[in-house]
Amino acid sequence: MANLTELAQALVELDEERVLELVEQKIGAGEPALNIIQECNAGMARIGERFEAGEYFLSELIFSGEILQNVMSKLEPLLVQAEKGDSRGTVVIGTVKGDIHDIGKNIVVTLLKGAGFDVVDLGVDVPTEAFVEKVRETGAKVLGMSALLSFTFPEMKTVIDALKAAGLRDQVTVIIGGAPCNEQVREFTGADYYAIDAVTGVNICRKVYG
Incomplete structure (x- = not known):
């Protein structure tokens, strides 16, 4: 250790x-x-x-x-060193159901806003339907899910499966993050990216919105 x-x-x-x-x-x-x-x-x-x-x-x-x-x-x-001007795009973000940690998520939200993104922060302990509904409603091209407790990984997979069932999976890039997340977790959940830290997450959003 x-x-x-x-x-x-x-x-x-x-x-x-x-x-x-x-x-x-x-x-x-x-x-x-x-x-x-x-x-x-x-x-x-x-x-x-x-x-x-x-x-x-x-x-x-x-x-x-x-x-x-x-x-x-x-x-x-x-x-917060906001780059003024038009929004770069919308990012939906939240901590998955069963987990109440928000510090990592809050850091990402702060950095995203500073980089000029519109952020829809769903908070913590977010049910699957809320993620799916918000992606549908906003047309966001990026969904970020955070977890600090490893037993909530299946919840991330459930959200991604629900996006598929709703016909939304192809239009949204899913990024997962949180201390215990890694490449294996990304494969298990079916997410597009695993962000090792907040800055990486922001850079992926920049890439998606080009």
Whole structure:
């Protein structure tokens, strides 16, 4: 198991005061916001593992999410460098049913808006029908699905199967992301892309909308 940075470790220990102190130090030292986010992501991945191993419970998950919201409120001004002008296109995004994590998704949403996309954020614990309905309604060419808990992977596959059944699969590029996602998960779910991080996700959206 890879060693965690001091910031990631403080997050795993749910030491909110220390996390925010370290973030402030890093911002003060000119550390890029995305690097800080990557450290936090590593901590969140470890928290997800502890949850799945039964060492952490829902209350810890929710608290870790709250700490990250506070981190993001400090980082958001550094992330939003909106390119003004016409919208590049619409992206529908959400965290799949059974998962309440939104920090990774929120980072992607912030970066997408900064890059000039219209983002329809469905939130967390999103049922299959809501994804399908919103893709149909908006005509979006990109659907992003996020998960931090590996037992929700079948849910991603269910959404993609439902898009096929609705006759929408050919018109939408599906991107999945979240700490435990990888190429095998992409193959299992039938998604078009797996984004290793938020920046990759934004670049895929740029590519799709050309």
